[in-house]
Amino acid sequence: MAFDAIETPxxxxxxxxxxxxxxxAWSASNFTKPIKQISVVGGDFPKxxxxxxxxxxxxxxxxxxxxxxxxFFWSGRYHMDMNTRDTLETQLNVLGTFEPxxxxxxxxxxxxxxxxxxxxxxxxxxRQLKKRPKLIxxxxxxxxxxxxxxxxxxxxxxxxxxxxxxxxxRELSREYSLVKAANKILTMGPKFxxxxxxxxxxxxxxxxxxxxxxxxxxEEVFDPTGAGDTFAGGFIGHIxxxxxxxxxxxxxAIIVGSAMASFxxxxxxxxxxxxxxxxxxxxxxxxxxxxxxxxxxxx
Amino acid sequence: MAFDAIETPxxxxxxxxxxxxxxxAWSASNFTKPIKQISVVGGDFPKxxxxxxxxxxxxxxxxxxxxxxxxFFWSGRYHMDMNTRDTLETQLNVLGTFEPxxxxxxxxxxxxxxxxxxxxxxxxxxRQLKKRPKLIxxxxxxxxxxxxxxxxxxxxxxxxxxxxxxxxxRELSREYSLVKAANKILTMGPKFxxxxxxxxxxxxxxxxxxxxxxxxxxEEVFDPTGAGDTFAGGFIGHIxxxxxxxxxxxxxAIIVGSAMASFxxxxxxxxxxxxxxxxxxxxxxxxxxxxxxxxxxxx
Numbered sequence: 001m002a003f004d005a006i007e008t009p010x011x012x013x014x015x016x017x018x019x020x021x022x023x024x025a026w027s028a029s030n031f032t033k034p035i036k037q038i039s040v041v042g043g044d045f046p047k048x049x050x051x052x053x054x055x056x057x058x059x060x061x062x063x064x065x066x067x068x069x070x071x072f073f074w075s076g077r078y079h080m081d082m083n084t085r086d087t088l089e090t091q092l093n094v095l096g097t098f099e100p101x102x103x104x105x106x107x108x109x110x111x112x113x114x115x116x117x118x119x120x121x122x123x124x125x126x127r128q129l130k131k132r133p134k135l136i137x138x139x140x141x142x143x144x145x146x147x148x149x150x151x152x153x154x155x156x157x158x159x160x161x162x163x164x165x166x167x168x169x170r171e172l173s174r175e176y177s178l179v180k181a182a183n184k185i186l187t188m189g190p191k192f193x194x195x196x197x198x199x200x201x202x203x204x205x206x207x208x209x210x211x212x213x214x215x216x217x218x219e220e221v222f223d224p225t226g227a228g229d230t231f232a233g234g235f236i237g238h239i240x241x242x243x244x245x246x247x248x249x250x251x252x253a254i255i256v257g258s259a260m261a262s263f264x265x266x267x268x269x270x271x272x273x274x275x276x277x278x279x280x281x282x283x284x285x286x287x288x289x290x291x292x293x294x295x296x297x298x299x
Numbered sequence: 300m301a302f303d304a305i306e307t308p309x310x311x312x313x314x315x316x317x318x319x320x321x322x323x324a325w326s327a328s329n330f331t332k333p334i335k336q337i338s339v340v341g342g343d344f345p346k347x348x349x350x351x352x353x354x355x356x357x358x359x360x361x362x363x364x365x366x367x368x369x370x371f372f373w374s375g376r377y378h379m380d381m382n383t384r385d386t387l388e389t390q391l392n393v394l395g396t397f398e399p400x401x402x403x404x405x406x407x408x409x410x411x412x413x414x415x416x417x418x419x420x421x422x423x424x425x426r427q428l429k430k431r432p433k434l435i436x437x438x439x440x441x442x443x444x445x446x447x448x449x450x451x452x453x454x455x456x457x458x459x460x461x462x463x464x465x466x467x468x469r470e471l472s473r474e475y476s477l478v479k480a481a482n483k484i485l486t487m488g489p490k491f492x493x494x495x496x497x498x499x500x501x502x503x504x505x506x507x508x509x510x511x512x513x514x515x516x517x518e519e520v521f522d523p524t525g526a527g528d529t530f531a532g533g534f535i536g537h538i539x540x541x542x543x544x545x546x547x548x549x550x551x552a553i554i555v556g557s558a559m560a561s562f563x564x565x566x567x568x569x570x571x572x573x574x575x576x577x578x579x580x581x582x583x584x585x586x587x588x589x590x591x592x593x594x595x596x597x598x
Contacts, residue, residue, distance in 0.1 A: 080475065176379065179518045200499040203516060212513040212590050217502060219478045251593040285595060291511050292591045294550040296584060 001039040001049075001063065002095075005075035006225050006268060008082070013223070016269040017049055019072065020115030020139065023226035025058045026273040027233025027260045028113070030281060032240040033057025036106045038125060040098045043067035052274070061103045069094045082221045083198045102128040110243070113236040114138040114159070115229060119151035126158050135245045137161040138190075139232050142168050156189035160245075163194045163232055178203065179210075192250060194235075196228055204254055206247050213254045214292060216262040216284070223268045227261040230273065234260030259284040300338045300348075300362065301394075304374035305524050305567060307381070312522070315568040316348055318371065319414030319438065322525035324357045325572040326532025326559045327412070329580060331539040332356025335405040337424060339397045342366035351573070360402045368393045381520045382497045401427040409542070412535040413437040413458070414528060418450035425457050434544045436460040437489075438531050441467050455488035460549075462493045462531055477502065478509075491549060493534075495527055503553055505546050512553045513590060515561040515583070522567045526560040529572065533559030558583040 002019030006012070021039040028035055035058045043066065050060050070093040078085045100121055112133040114122040122138060136159040144152050145168065156162065162185065166178060172188075173181035182193050182205035193205040199221065201214040234257035235250075242249055262284060266272045301318030305311070320338040327334055334357045342365065349359050369392040377384045399420055411432040413421040421437060435458040443451050444467065455461065461484065465477060471487075472480035481492050481504035492504040498520065500513040533556035534549075541548055561583060565571045 177518055177520075179516050182516075197499070200496070201513070210516055210590060211593070212516070213593075214500070214511040214513065214591075217478050217481075217509055217511070219476055221476075248594070252595050255593055255595060289595060291509060292513075294510070294512075294554055295547065296551050296554060296588060 001041050001045065002072040002074060003045075004073075004225055004269065005088075006223055007075075007077040007088075008223050009078065009080050010220070010222055011268070013268040015073070017046070018074070018226060018269055020117070020226075020229040020232075022049075022053075022270060023229035023264065023273070024113055024115055024233035024236070025053055026056070026270050027230040027257075027264075028237030028240070029053070029056040029058055029233075030260070030276075030278070031234070031237030031256070034059050036062060036103075036109055038062035038100050038102065038106070040064040040066065040094045040100075042069040042071040042094045045071045059105070062101065062106055064094075064098075064101070066094050076225075078224065082224050085224075100125050100128075107131065110134045111236055111240045112136045113232060115232065116141050119144055119148050119155045123151065123155050123158065126155075134243075135160050135239060137163065137232065137236055137239075139163045139228065140168070142171050145171050153188065156185075159190055161192040161194065161250075162190040163196060163228070163235075165196045165198065165228070169193075169195045182210075192247075194254065196231065198224070198227075202231070202254055202258060204247075204250055206250075209247060211247075211251045211254065213251075213258045214288075215258060216287060216291060218262065218265065221265045224265050225269065227264045230264040231257035231261040233257070255285065255288050259288055300340050300344065301371040301373060302344075303372075303524055303568065304387075305522055306374075306376040306387075307522050308377065308379050309519070309521055310567070312567040314372070316345070317373070317525060317568055319416070319525075319528040319531075321348075321352075321569060322528035322563065322572070323412055323414055323532035323535070324352055325355070325569050326529040326556075326563075327536030327539070328352070328355040328357055328532075329559070329575075329577070330533070330536030330555070333358050335361060335402075335408055337361035337399050337401065337405070339363040339365065339393045339399075341368040341370040341393045344370045358404070361400065361405055363393075363397075363400070365393050375524075377523065381523050384523075399424050399427075406430065409433045410535055410539045411435045412531060414531065415440050418443055418447050418454045422450065422454050422457065425454075433542075434459050434538060436462065436531065436535055436538075438462045438527065439467070441470050444470050452487065455484075458489055459544075460491040460493065461489040462495065462527070462534075464495045464497065464527065468492075468494045481509075491546075493553065495530065497523070497526075501530070501553055501557060503546075503549055505549075508546060510546075510550045510553065512550075512557045513587075514557060515586060515590060517561065517564065520564045523564050524568065526563045529563035530556035530560040532556070554584065554587050558587055 004018035072095040073091040075088045076085045116139045138159045169181040173184040175181040195203045204211040235253045238253040238256040303317035371394040372390040374387040415438045437458045468480040472483040474480040494502045503510040534552045537552040537555040
C-alpha cells in the first residue's frame with residue numbers, strides 16, 4: 001500500500017493512493033470476503049483509506065502502521081504507447097525494513113495472493129502460515145530477477161500460480177518465444193503461469209494447455225497504473241469465491257481479472273474501482289463474452 | 300504474385316515465390332473454388348507455380364504473363380520481434396506498369412478480395428466488374444497512404460471490408476487509440492474494419508460492435524511474410540464458401556483466417572501452405588476454440 005504520482009500523455013495526478021495491495025483488495029472485494037490484508041504504511045497514510053477497505057470486508061489487522069515513518073512512494077511517467085514507463089522517483093520508506101507479520105486470525109486463509117514485493121517478504125508470509133493454502137498466487141517483476149534471483153527461484157518452488165508480464169517471462173526464462181518461456185518457467189516450480197501482455201491480453205499456461213484472454217479495446221487508456229494488480233485481485237477474488245482451482249475455472253478467473261483491469265485504467269489510481277459495483281462488472285463481463293464469442297463448424 | 304528473399308533471426312531464404320495474390324490463392328483454395336486470379340508476372344515466373352494453383356481450382360486466365368519482363372521482387376530482413384522489418388530491395392518490374400484486365404469469364408464473381416497494391420489498380424478492377432460483388436474486401440498498406448492518399452480515400456468509399464494493421468489504422472485515422480481509429484475509418488467508407496495486430500491477433504469493428512480473434516501462441520514464428528495475405532485468403536475463402544456476409548459469420552471467417560496465418564509463419568514463404576489439408580486445418584481450428592473458450596456465470 002503506497003502513494004503514487006503519475007504522469008500520462010493525458011494528464012498528471014497528485015500524490016494519490018496506490019500500491020499492489022490496495023488495488024488487489026479493492027478488486028477482489030467485489031467477489032469475496034473477508035479479505036485478510038498484510039502490508040505496511042507510514043503515519044502519513046490516510047486512516048480513512050483503511051476504513052474504506054474495512055467497509056468492503058477487508059480485514060486490516062495485518063497492516064502495520066509505522067506512525068513515525070513515511071509510506072512507500074513511487075512516481076512515474078508513461079510513454080504514448082501506455083505499455084512502457086519511466087520511473088521518476090522511488091522512496092522505499094517503510095518498505096525498506098518491512099517484516100510482514102501474519103496475525104493468528106489469518107491462519108485459516110485458503111487462498112493466498114502475494115502482490116509484487118521482495119521475494120524474501122513473500123517467502124516470509126508463506127513460512128508463517130501453519131497450513132499451506134489451497135492455492136498460492138504470486139506476482140513479481142524484473143527488478144527482483146536482477147537483484148534477488150536466488151530468493152525468487154526458491155519462492156517459485158513454493159507457489160502454484162505465477163503472474164508476470166511478457167518481458168518478465170522472457171527475462172526469467174531467457175527465451176524470446178513466450179511458448180518456450182512458459183515451458184521453461186513451468187519447470188521452475190509453478191504449475192500455472194499467467195503472462196500478462198498489457199493491452200494485448202493475457203495467456204494462461206498449464207501443462208500443455210494454453211488459454212488466451214483479450215483486453216477489451218478501450219477508447220482511452222487513461223492510466224495503466226495498478227492494472228496488473230487489479231487483474232490479480234479479480235483473479236484471486238473469483239477463485240476464492242468459487243473455491244475451484246481447476247484450469248477451467250482459472251480461465252474464467254482470468255476473464256474476471258481482465259474485466260476488473262479494464263475498469264482500473266479508465267481513471268487515475270483506484271478512483272474507478274471505488275465507483276463500480278455488481279451491475280457494472282456484469283455488463284463488462286458480458287462485453288468480454290461478446291468480444292471473443294464465435295461459432296464455428298469445422299471446415 | 301512475386302519473388303521474395305527473406306532474412307529472419309532464424310534463417311535466410313533464396314529467392315522464393317511470394318506476393319499477396321499467391322498467399323491469398325493458396326489459403327482461400329482450401330475453402331472454395333473456383334478462385335479467379337488477377338495478377339501479373341514476368342517470363343521468369345515458374346509456369347509450374349501457375350499449374351500448381353490451377354490444380355487447386357484457381358483460374359489463372361486473368362494472370363498476365365509478360366514473357367520479356369521480370370516479376371516483382373522484394374527482399375527484407377525481420378527484426379527479433381518478427382513484427383518489424385526492413386526492406387532491403389524492391390524491384391517493381393512488371394508491377395510498374397500493371398493494368399489489370401478482368402476477363403469476361405470473371406464477371407460472375409460474388410466475392411472480391413483486393414490484395415495490397417496501388418489503389419488505382421484496385422479501383423480499376425472494381426470498375427471493370429459490370430455487377431457489383433456481394434462483398435468487396437481490400438487490403439492496403441502505409442506506403443499508399445503516403446503516396447496515393449487521394450486514390451485510397453476514393454477506393455474506401457467503394458468497398459465493404461478494409462484490412463489494415465494497427466500502425467496503418469493509426470496512420471490512416473491520425474488517432475492513436477485503435478477504438479477511435481476504427482470509429483473514424485468506419486466513416487470513410489467501409490462498413491467493416493479488420494485491424495491485424497500481428498502476433499497479438501485481430502480486431503473486427505462494425506457499427507458499435509467489436510470482435511477479437513487471438514493469434515495462436517507458437518513456439519517459433521519462423522517467417523511472418525505473407526501471414527496477413529494468408530489471413531485474408533482464409534477470411535474471403537470462408538465467406539465465399541458460406542456465402543454469408545453477416546457480422547456473425549465474419550467473426551468465424553476471422554478465426555479461419557487466423558488459423559491459416561498460423562500455418563503460414565511456420566516455414567519460409569508458401570511452403571507450409573502447400574503441405575496442409577483439411578485435417579490439419581480442422582485440428583488448428585479446434586485449437587483456436589480451446590484457446591479462447593471459457594464459461595462464465597455473471598458475478
